[in-house]
Amino acid sequence: MLVRKLPxxxxxxxxxxxxxxxxxxxAGHAYRGITxxxxxxxxxxxxxxxxLAYGTxxxxxxxxxxxxxxxxxxxxxxxxxxxxxxxxxxxxxxxxRDLARGPxxxxxxxxxxxxxxxxxxxxxGPLWLASDGQAMGEIGQGKRIGITRAAExxxxxxxxxxxxxxxxxxxxx
DNA sequence: TTGGCGATTGGCT
DNA sequence: GCCAATCGCCAAT
Numbered sequence: 242m243l244v245r246k247l248p249x250x251x252x253x254x255x256x257x258x259x260x261x262x263x264x265x266x267x268a269g270h271a272y273r274g275i276t277x278x279x280x281x282x283x284x285x286x287x288x289x290x291x292x293l294a295y296g297t298x299x300x301x302x303x304x305x306x307x308x309x310x311x312x313x314x315x316x317x318x319x320x321x322x323x324x325x326x327x328x329x330x331x332x333x334x335x336x337x338r339d340l341a342r343g344p345x346x347x348x349x350x351x352x353x354x355x356x357x358x359x360x361x362x363x364x365x366g367p368l369w370l371a372s373d374g375q376a377m378g379e380i381g382q383g384k385r386i387g388i389t390r391a392a393e394x395x396x397x398x399x400x401x402x403x404x405x406x407x408x409x410x411x412x413x414x
Numbered sequence: 415t416t417g418g419c420g421a422t423t424g425g426c427t
Numbered sequence: 428g429c430c431a432a433t434c435g436c437c438a439a440t
Contacts, residue, residue, distance in 0.1 A: 254430030260421070268421070278436060298422045317423055345422050387422055 242371040243301075243319055247350040252324025252351055254341055255373065258317040258399040258406045259383045260300070264310060267390040271311025275298045281359040285312045286323075289368065291348070291358040298345025299354050303362055303370070317344045317397075320405040322373070378403075382414065 244253035262269035270279045270292070282290040282304050290302040290313050302313035319333035319341035321328055328340045328350035348354070353368065362370045377402040384393060386408050399406045399413055406413040 262421075270421080273437085276436080279421085292421090293433090293435065295420060295422050296435070297424095300419085300421060343422070349423095355417070 242322065243316060243347075243368070244371050245324075245353070245368050246366070247324075247327060247352060249327050249330075249363075250324050250387070252321075252327040253371075254319035254322040254347075255375075256316055256318075257320050257403050260315040260317060261305075262313050262315065262399070263395040263396070264312045266394070266396075268385065268392070268394075269312065270387045271294070271313070275311060279311065282313050283309055284317050284359065287361060287363040287370070289357050289360050289362050291353060291355050293355070294345065297366075300344045300350035301348055301353050315344060316347065317340050318405055318407045319347050319350075320403065321350075338404060342405050382413065 242253055242255055265347060266272060271282045273372065275283050277311055281288055282302065284304045285308045286305050288304045290304055292300055292302050301316045304313050306312045309389060321337060321340050329335050332340050332346065332350045341350045357368050360368060362368060378401060381399050381401040382395050383397050384395055385397045402414060
């Protein structure tokens with residue numbers, strides 16, 4: 242689960258889809274070394290790396306290696322579980338399926354931006370990771386979406402058949 | 415200092 | 428399905 246504390250209350254959902262950007266991955270932002278923009282990707286595993294893509298959408302990653310080693314996991318979709326009214330308001334839609342389906346949409350729904358860059362996601366705070374204790378079901382694996390370099394690597398993971406997973410329907414079976 | 419280009423989205427055809 | 432919006436990053440000048 243990804244959980245967000247906002248002035249209006251708590252909102253969040255189950256993480257259904259991720260992409261890995263491991264060490265040495267040409268598509269990863271850490272590939273060319275540490276810079277002011279990507280430095281939080283080099284924090285101890287479990288910290289947030291947030292950046293703005295295409296000038297329009299924020300993306301949330303979880304750092305995934307030891308301190309000084311740059312790598313992370315992109316959170317691509319949530320199944321809304323709580324604070325749905327809050328997310329509807331921030332996304333300006335009432336379509337449950339569209340609230341947090343996609344990396345930019347889930348950041349908009351939970352008001353995630355660069356102010357959260359670098360926070361520890363393993364501690365309760367403005368944004369953190371939790372578990373609802375439920376089993377996840379069958380995990381599918383395939384190519385990552387929307388990249389050009391290292392595009393063939395099967396580093397996208399998703400809950401099979403779930404309608405809140407992003408991308409074409411053919412990619413969630 | 416500048417130009418090209420993204421780990422996307424939403425609106426329109 | 429196509430495409431513009433929008434801006435920070437970074438490589439090259």
